[in-house]
Amino acid sequence: MNIGQAAKASGVSAKMIRYYEQTGLVSPAARSGAGYRTYAEKDVHTLRFIRRARDLGFSVEGIAELLALWRDRTRHSADVKDMALGHVAVLRKKITELEAMAQTLQSLASCCAGDERPDCPILKDIEDGTDGPARAPHRFGLLPDGGA
Template sequence: MNIGEAAAASGVSAKMIRYYESVGLIPAAARGENGYRVYGPRDVSTLSFIHRARRLGFSMARIERLVDLWRNQGRASAEVKAIAEDHILELRSRAEELAAMARTLEHLARSCHGDARPDCPILEDLAGVEMERQVTAGKLPEPNAAGLVR
């Protein structure tokens, strides 16, 4: 099958298939007489595996290791489990960070009148206006050139 058919069968775009080949995640495809890439069922299975792993949020490095383990029939499942458990911890941490961001934005949105007035706590927060007020009032030290408080 050609790259378009492999893309449709695996759920991975043709552009990403080319990228995965370029970084060595999948081997370079065989070429037909016309010079076009040719993919077989094993290639589509690997692409589907990668697609599923990406949808679960695994990094490219972890996917590479998982593909290697998947192909290795002598693997220890303990290594696969360890990779998954590390990823779970990272996902939970990111979920907590996202929840904190949502709470901050919810607070700012509740504080914004959302009317024709120009005052907007959301924009003020993004611009660091409150920090500037606290620096001016002497409650916070002066930030450095990068905007970071020492």
């Protein structure tokens, strides 16, 4: 199976498969005489694992750990659980931050007339910083959505 087939079968784009290979997340694929990467069912299985882990929000680095555990028949399920729960904590923290932003904005918006006049409590707040020293983060890229 060539990379295009593997991509379709696994839900990971060809571009990403090459990237994962390049960064060492997956081992280099076998090559055909012409230099084409060839994949077996087993490889697709791994790619699928990766995609699912990505869908659960794990970083590539986290996936590397997960893959290592997956392949280690002597693993302790406690280690996997720790990773999962640790990630849940990260997720929840992020959610909390996002929620704080949303709530602030929402309440600000509810004080805004939303008409043709210029007066706006939202801008006033951003300007004066009444929203507290909430050192919240930002920078959460919105899904370029590599279509499934």
